[in-house]
Amino acid sequence: MVEETLKLAYGENSDLLKDKRVAAVQALSGTGACRLFADFQKRFSPDSQIYIPVPTWANHHNIWRDAHVPQRTFHYYHPQSRGLDFASMMDDIKNAPNGSFFLLHACAHNPTGVDPSEEQWREISQQFKVKGHFAFFDMAYQGFASGDPERDAKSIRIFLEDGHLIGCPILCKEYGTLWSESWLSNPPVHGALIVSTILGDPDLKKLWLKEVKGMADRIIGMRTTLRENLEKLGSPLPWEHVTKQIGMFCYSGMTPEQVDRLTKEYHIYMTRNGRISMAGVTTGNVGYLANAIHEVTKSG
Numbered sequence: 001m002v003e004e005t006l007k008l009a010y011g012e013n014s015d016l017l018k019d020k021r022v023a024a025v026q027a028l029s030g031t032g033a034c035r036l037f038a039d040f041q042k043r044f045s046p047d048s049q050i051y052i053p054v055p056t057w058a059n060h061h062n063i064w065r066d067a068h069v070p071q072r073t074f075h076y077y078h079p080q081s082r083g084l085d086f087a088s089m090m091d092d093i094k095n096a097p098n099g100s101f102f103l104l105h106a107c108a109h110n111p112t113g114v115d116p117s118e119e120q121w122r123e124i125s126q127q128f129k130v131k132g133h134f135a136f137f138d139m140a141y142q143g144f145a146s147g148d149p150e151r152d153a154k155s156i157r158i159f160l161e162d163g164h165l166i167g168c169p170i171l172c173k174e175y176g177t178l179w180s181e182s183w184l185s186n187p188p189v190h191g192a193l194i195v196s197t198i199l200g201d202p203d204l205k206k207l208w209l210k211e212v213k214g215m216a217d218r219i220i221g222m223r224t225t226l227r228e229n230l231e232k233l234g235s236p237l238p239w240e241h242v243t244k245q246i247g248m249f250c251y252s253g254m255t256p257e258q259v260d261r262l263t264k265e266y267h268i269y270m271t272r273n274g275r276i277s278m279a280g281v282t283t284g285n286v287g288y289l290a291n292a293i294h295e296v297t298k299s300g
Contacts, residue, residue, distance in 0.1 A: 001192035002026055004199035009142065009153055016160060026187040030140045031059060037136050037167045038067035041101055050136075051092070051102045053077075055273070057110045057138070060103060074102070077112045082241035082253055084114050090127060099132045106139035107152040108247025111275040115145070115246055121155045125162045135159055136167035145247045147216030149209070215279075222281040223250065229290030237297055250276040258296045266292040 002024045006017055016022050027033035041048060050064050053076035064071055074096070075088035093102070104124075109115055116124060128135060137156050143149040159166050198204045227242040242250055254262075254274035262268040268289060270276050281289060 001196040001199075004196055008149055008199065009139065009156065010160065011150070011153070011157065014160075026192060028187060030138065031063065032187075034060065034063045034136075034138060035067065038064045038069055040167075042067050042069050045101070048099075048101055051096060051100055053089075053103065053105070053109075055111055056103070056105070060138070072096075076109070077114060077251070079253070082114075082251070083244070084116060084120070086116065086120055090123065093124065093127050093131065093133065096131065096133065099134070101134050101136065102128075104135050104137050104155070106137040106142070106155045108141035108145035108249075110140065110247070111249050111271070111273060112251040113245030113247045113249050114251070116155070118154055118158070121158050125159050125164065128159070128164060129162060134167070135164060141247050143209075143212040144216050144219075147213035147220070149212070219248065219278045219281075222278055222283075222286060225283070225286050226250075226281060226290055229287055230294060233290060233294040235294050235298060248277065248279055250278050252276050252293070254293070254297060261296040262292055265296070268292055 006022060006024055007014070010017055010022070025036075027036050038050070041050065049070040049072050051072045051074045052060055052064070054073045055077060061071065074092035075085045077083075078085035078088075096102075105115075107115055127133075137159075139153070139156065142152045145152045156166060198208050223243045223245070227239045230237075230239045230242075237253075241253065245251060252270075252274040256272040256274075259270060259272050259274055262270070266288075276289075
C-alpha cells in the first residue's frame with residue numbers, strides 16, 4: 001500500500017523513488033499522519049513552532065495543540081476578493097524565522113477551496129529555500145480537486161524538484177521507523193490491502209481513476225449550476241468565486257447569521273463560516289439551495 005501510494009503522490013517515474021530516497025510509514029489516515037508529524041516535530045525540534053494558514057481545517061489546531069507544539073498563523077484567504085491573499089502570505093513566509101515549520105494544503109484547500117497557481121507554488125518553494133523552511137503538506141483530496149491526481153500533486157512535486165525535504169499526508173517521510181513504532185506499531189491492514197489491490201492492478205487502477213474523475217467533474221458541474229441559478233435569480237452579489245474555487249467545499253462568503261437563517265428557515269445545514277459541502281449538492285436540490293441562499297443574502 002505504501003509503495004503504491006508513494007507512486008501516486010510522487011509520480012510513477014520519480015527519481016526519489018527509484019533512488020530509494022524516501023522513507024514512508026502507514027499512518028491512521030490524514031488525522032493520524034498529521035499527529036505523527038506533530039509529535040515528530042516536537043521530539044526532534046522541541047523549540048520550534050508550526051505556522052498554520054488562516055483559515056484551515058479546524059482539527060489542525062487541535063492536533064498540534066495536543067502535541068504541545070506552539071502555533072503561529074500566516075495569511076492565506078482574502079475575504080474581500082474571496083481568493084488567495086498571496087502578497088500577505090509571501091510576506092509572512094519571508095518574515096518567519098529561518099528554518100520554520102509550515103503546514104500547507106497541497107490542493108483543494110479546506111475550507112476555502114482556494115489554491116495557489118502553479119507559478120505561485122514555484123515562488124513559494126523558492127522562498128522556502130531562501131529561508132530554509134520545512135513544509136508539511138496535508139494532501140487529503142488528491143484527485144478530488146481537478147479530477148486528475150497528477151495535476152493535484154503538482155505542489156509537492158514542485159517542492160521535491162527544488163530539493164526540499166518535506167512531510168507528506170498519509171505518508172510520513174524522512175522519519176525513523178523505530179520512532180514511529182513507539183507511537184503506532186500496528187496500523188490496520190484491511191484498508192491498506194484494499195488500496196494496494198486497487199493501485200497495484202492496472203485495470204482496477206484505471207477504473208478507480210475514471211471514478212475519481214467522474215466524482216470531481218460532478219462537483220465542478222454543481223458549482224457551475226449553483227452559480228448560474230444564483231445569477232438567474234438576480235442576486236446582487238458576485239458569485240464568481242463559487243466556480244473559481246476547487247475541491248469538495250465552497251467557501252460561500254455567507255455570514256454566520258445568514259447560515260443560521262438557512263438552518264432555521266430552510267433546513268439547510270453547513271458550518272457557520274459558510275462552508276458548503278459540494279458533495280451534497282445534487283441536480284435535485286441545487287435549485288432549492290440557490291433560492292435559499294438568495295433569500296438570506298439578497299439584502300446584503
